[in-house]
Amino acid sequence: MAKRSxxxxxxxxxxxxxxxxxxxxxxxxxxxxxxxxxxxVDRPNTRKVTDLLMAVxxxxxxxxxxxxxxxxxxxxxxxxxxxxxxxxxxxxxxADAARSNGMIVHFASTPGEAxxxxxxxxxxxxxxxxxxxxxxxxxxxxxxxxxxxxGIESVETDLGxxxxxxxxxxxxxxxxxxxxxxREDIARVFSQLSGGSVRSDIPxxxxxxxxxxxxxxxxxxxxxSGVNFAAADRGTLVIVTNEGxxxxxxxxxxxxxxxxxxxxxxxxxxxxxVLLPLLFYAASRQRLTAYQTFINGPRRPGEQEGPExxxxxxxxxxxxxxxxxxxxxxxxxxxxxxxxxxxxVYRRVGGGQAYLSTYGGPIxxxxxxxxxxxxxxSELSFLSTLCGACEEVCPVKIPLTSLLIGLRADYEAxxxxxxxxxxxWKAWGELWSRSYGYSLSTTAVRLVAPLxxxxxxxxxxxxxxxxxxxxxxSLPRFTTRAQAKHGSTAPFDSAxxxxxxxxxxxxxxxxxSREEHIDES
Amino acid sequence: xxxxxFPQDQDELVAMFIRELEAAGGHGFICDNQEDLxxxxxxxxxxxxxxxEEDPSTEPIRFRLLEAGVSAPSDxxxxxxxxxKVDFAVAATGTLVLMAGANRLLGASLLPYMFIAxxxxxxxxxxxxxxxxxxxxxxADFDTESAKxxxxxxxxxxxxxxxxxMQLTMGVHGPPEVYALLYE
Ligand code: SF4
Numbered sequence: 040m041a042k043r044s045x046x047x048x049x050x051x052x053x054x055x056x057x058x059x060x061x062x063x064x065x066x067x068x069x070x071x072x073x074x075x076x077x078x079x080v081d082r083p084n085t086r087k088v089t090d091l092l093m094a095v096x097x098x099x100x101x102x103x104x105x106x107x108x109x110x111x112x113x114x115x116x117x118x119x120x121x122x123x124x125x126x127x128x129x130x131x132x133x134a135d136a137a138r139s140n141g142m143i144v145h146f147a148s149t150p151g152e153a154x155x156x157x158x159x160x161x162x163x164x165x166x167x168x169x170x171x172x173x174x175x176x177x178x179x180x181x182x183x184x185x186x187x188x189x190g191i192e193s194v195e196t197d198l199g200x201x202x203x204x205x206x207x208x209x210x211x212x213x214x215x216x217x218x219x220x221x222r223e224d225i226a227r228v229f230s231q232l233s234g235g236s237v238r239s240d241i242p243x244x245x246x247x248x249x250x251x252x253x254x255x256x257x258x259x260x261x262x263x264s265g266v267n268f269a270a271a272d273r274g275t276l277v278i279v280t281n282e283g284x285x286x287x288x289x290x291x292x293x294x295x296x297x298x299x300x301x302x303x304x305x306x307x308x309x310x311x312x313v314l315l316p317l318l319f320y321a322a323s324r325q326r327l328t329a330y331q332t333f334i335n336g337p338r339r340p341g342e343q344e345g346p347e348x349x350x351x352x353x354x355x356x357x358x359x360x361x362x363x364x365x366x367x368x369x370x371x372x373x374x375x376x377x378x379x380x381x382x383x384v385y386r387r388v389g390g391g392q393a394y395l396s397t398y399g400g401p402i403x404x405x406x407x408x409x410x411x412x413x414x415x416x417s418e419l420s421f422l423s424t425l426c427g428a429c430e431e432v433c434p435v436k437i438p439l440t441s442l443l444i445g446l447r448a449d450y451e452a453x454x455x456x457x458x459x460x461x462x463x464w465k466a467w468g469e470l471w472s473r474s475y476g477y478s479l480s481t482t483a484v485r486l487v488a489p490l491x492x493x494x495x496x497x498x499x500x501x502x503x504x505x506x507x508x509x510x511x512x513s514l515p516r517f518t519t520r521a522q523a524k525h526g527s528t529a530p531f532d533s534a535x536x537x538x539x540x541x542x543x544x545x546x547x548x549x550x551x552s553r554e555e556h557i558d559e560s
Numbered sequence: 561x562x563x564x565x566f567p568q569d570q571d572e573l574v575a576m577f578i579r580e581l582e583a584a585g586g587h588g589f590i591c592d593n594q595e596d597l598x599x600x601x602x603x604x605x606x607x608x609x610x611x612x613e614e615d616p617s618t619e620p621i622r623f624r625l626l627e628a629g630v631s632a633p634s635d636x637x638x639x640x641x642x643x644x645k646v647d648f649a650v651a652a653t654g655t656l657v658l659m660a661g662a663n664r665l666l667g668a669s670l671l672p673y674m675f676i677a678x679x680x681x682x683x684x685x686x687x688x689x690x691x692x693x694x695x696x697x698x699x700a701d702f703d704t705e706s707a708k709x710x711x712x713x714x715x716x717x718x719x720x721x722x723x724x725x726m727q728l729t730m731g732v733h734g735p736p737e738v739y740a741l742l743y744e
Contacts, residue, residue: 091726140708198732199723215726222724241724245732252733257637273699283719283734286670290711308699312692323722327584327653327688329734331714335699338710341662345710 042167044194045254050205053231058082061208061392064184072416076393085389088211088219092386099324099380111317116436118310119371122302126362126370129271129304130353136274141336142349150180150412153354157182157263157296158189160350164294166260169193170252172280172288173200174265175213175374176298176354178397179414182263193263196252196284198245205232211390211399213376214322219390252284262288262346266299267318267374269351270308276334276351277311279318286332295346297334300354302362302370314373321375321434357411366442369405371435378402378429378439384422394419401429405442408450417453420446573651573684574742580654584717585730586738588654597678597743598624601643604676604739605630611639611672613665618645618678642668642735645678648694649740652687655716656740657695660709669715674737677715681744 055062058078060070079085104112122129134144147153153176161169169186171177171193183204186193195204199216203209205228210216217225226239229247237247264285268277276297278285289295305314319325338345362370379385379400391399396407396415404419420443423429429439578588591597598621609631612622621643633639644665648657656677658669669675685691695712702708719734730736 095726196733197723198721202723215723217723218726225724241727241729244724245721245729249732253637256733273696275699281719282721282723282732283670284732286713287733290666290670308696309692312689315692316688327655327714327716329584329716329719333695333712333714334710335708335712336710339660339707342660342664342710343662344664344666345660349710 041190041192042258042260044168044192045258046194046196046201046248046251047192047205049232049234052234053205053207053228055207057206057208060395063178063203063207063209070395072395072418072422075395076388076422079388079393082219082389084219084221084224085387087221088389089386091218092380092390095380096386108317108320111313111320112434112436114313115317115373115434116371118305118313119373119435120368122304122306123362123367123370126301126304127359129306130301132271133269133274133304134351134353136271137269137276137336137351138274140274142274142351145350145352146355147352148355150354150356153180153298153352154182154185156352157298158185158191160294160296161186161191161261162189164260164348166191166294168255168259169261169263170255170259170284170288170292171195171200171262172264172278172285173197173216174263174298175397176265176300177263178210179300179356179410180298180354182298194252194255194259196256196282196288197280198248198282201248201252202228205229209392209397211392212379213374213391213400213402219392256284256287256291259292261294261296262290262292263296263298264288266297266303266351268305268311268314269299269303270311271304271306273308274335275308277315278332278334279315279328279330280332281329283330286330289332289334290345293346294348294350295334295337296350296352298352298354300356301358302372317434318373318375321373321377321432355411357409360411361409365445366405366409368437369402369409369442371437372402372406373435374402375434376400377432377434381428381432382423383426383428384424388422394422401439401443402437405437405439405446408446418450420444420450570681570684573686574681577649577651577654577679577684577740577742580652581717581738581740582654584654585720586654586717586740588740588742591741591743594620594743597621597741600741601625601676601678602628602630604674605641605643608640608674609633609638611636611642611665611668613644613663613668615645615663618643636667637671639668639672641674641676642670642672643676643678644668645680646683646740648683648685648691649677649679650685650688650691653716655688655691655714656738657691658713658715660711666711666713669713670734673731673735674739675715675735677738677740679740679742681742 060075137144145156147156169191183193195201200210202217202220202225212218222239222241222244225244226237229237229244264278266276267279278289319327337347337349358370361367382401385400394403394415396403396419398406401423404422407413407415407419408417423443425440425443427440430437574590581588589600591600601621602624607630610625612618646656647659658666660666685694699708718730718736718738719732720728720730721732722728
């Protein structure tokens with residue numbers, strides 16, 4: 040009898056209350072983006088999520104880049120673009136350094152190959168139970184589902200990920216995967232899981248998860264993590280968490296598998312002095328998360344702890360091609376999630392699930408259509424008001440608005456060479472880049488947004504899906520940032536929350552911190 | 561942040577470290593001498609089971625714990641308190657840095673409910689930038705890869721989460737209580 044997870048024991052008793060399209064397992068076959076978005080807006084909890092995200096935005100104090108963060112932002116933008124200049128070069132340098140550190144390196148060009156590599160490692164080593172820390176790439180490749188089909192249980196140990204795993208859902212936010220669930224919701228899930236009654240008191244919910252998951256950390260044979268950064272010169276992997284599950288997963292089981300997409304590479308270890316503080320600031324206004332774990336390889340002779348083997352799986356899935364094309368800047372992303380909470384559409388649809396993709400929000404709308412095996416619909420670029428809020432908050436200055444416009448043009452062009460809206464988007468895109476340049480693009484949006492609204496009123500064609508969606512919805516269409524900021528009041532009676540749940544490729548694990556503004560210290 | 565905007569004076573660095581650690585939810589204490597340090601550890605441990613790193617420098621602590629009848633757990637997952645030395649600490653962020661190595665017990669800073677870090681004042685660095693530079697030089701210096709520590713852990717305050725309605729809650733998987741004892 041194979042070892043089973045204690046954390047997941049009893050999950051068959053959980054009543055699944057999510058719509059099919061929010062499921063982590065069932066293919067959202069035939070789901071039409073516009074219909075899903077409409078349903079998402081009408082979900083009972085959506086209004087609360089919108090308010091919560093709005094409160095987060097307000098607590099952050101806008102897209103401000105005070106000194107010294109503005110300086111770090113400049114530096115980071117340069118470092119990330121330098122990396123993209125020679126992505127294959129840095130990746131092979133990383134692979135060499137990681138190997139000489141004693142790691143076993145695997146390249147996977149498709150999600151299928153990555154799944155195969157990981158299940159082979161598991162099978163060859165007799166792995167029965169896997170503990171995972173948060174990682175977007177493992178969602179991109181559908182790893183958990185695959186492992187389960189091989190009879191290997193894999194339990195998510197980030198609290199938010201654990202909750203969505205139990206409820207069979209896709210995470211709805213890079214940092215706060217279960218942001219769409221209230222404490223009462225979560226108490227219900229835990230009560231059904233345990234067959235007892237768990238109160239909707241936050242410390243009690245946290246204690247419940249701690250106790251259940253400890254048993255799995257202690258018994259698991261394999262830990263799977265993402266990677267936040269991988270330093271090419273030293274062959275060091277960096278994993279950041281707030282909960283501490285990243286440390287557990289990478290140190291307690293006998294095998295550690297780190298999975299990364301190729302753009303997680305950074306040229307130098309010393310770049311961490313810029314990238315880590317910037318990531319934390321952008322994600323949650325934290326100075327540091329509770330834990331940063333630097334992995335150099337397996338347990339050394341003489342050491343009493345640590346895995347016997349460390350594997351590094353590097354996934355491409357179309358990224359080498361992206362890095363050669365006009366959308367390459369999307370790969371500068373450090374998965375801070377700032378663009379998500381800043382996006383009025385994302386907030387209004389209650390988080391990322393409505394994007395039908397592994398990656399939601401502005402970054403998801405750009406990245407998803409570009410990936411080779413797309414983890415979501417290609418018309419996602421229309422889920423945006425082009426208000427420019429996302430790029431204002433982006434710590435590495437990705438021109439998300441311009442990229443979205445380009446993708447809209449591509450989408451229309453794919454419908455045929457003379458698609459009217461395709462030509463319109465293309466023309467607008469060109470005008471945009473010539474007369475403003477993306478450094479001015481937010482100003483440009485403010486100027487152009489009223490025109491776009493006008494154009495829409497005059498029957499400017501939005502493509503089928505998005506067009507149907509905006510009809511009859513009270514969503515902001517081409518909202519300016521000022522309009523977008525207008526909104527709801529905080530649902531909190533205590534201090535406002537600060538966002539910050541770290542995923543590993545994205546950052547790992549979750550948390551909020553005291554409300555700490557670096558500029559004030 | 562330029563390094564020269566930081567106090568160079570040791571006492572000021574110590575004060576800054578304690579302030580920042582407390583802001584992150586931990587606690588810092590200055591110990592006047594070795595005896596004081598041991599007393600503090602004993603006081604914090606009470607009669608709970610303790611996971612203590614085996615190192616010549618922690619032997620006096622082990623001895624006193626034994627004397628006081630404090631037991632080591634048979635399974636490290638059952639330990640209630642973990643005690644370990646740190647390699648570096650960062651004043652500007654209140655961060656504790658532990659490197660894997662022979663005789664090190666990293667689990668002591670992760671598995672128990674309370675972590676007590678022993679911080680030699682000479683290990684204090686001014687800021688995060690300085691830490692990254694120091695670690696980078698260390699990593700470059702190890703002449704053989706197998707001597708490179710398998711892992712380096714940076715710890716700032718207790719384990720925490722914001723996963724439920726984005727409300728900050730302490731102590732998910734790691735210790736909810738973190739103490740740093742500074743000594744010379
Ligand atoms: S694209 Fe979004 S998630 Fe990526 S770095 Fe920019 S703001 Fe952060």
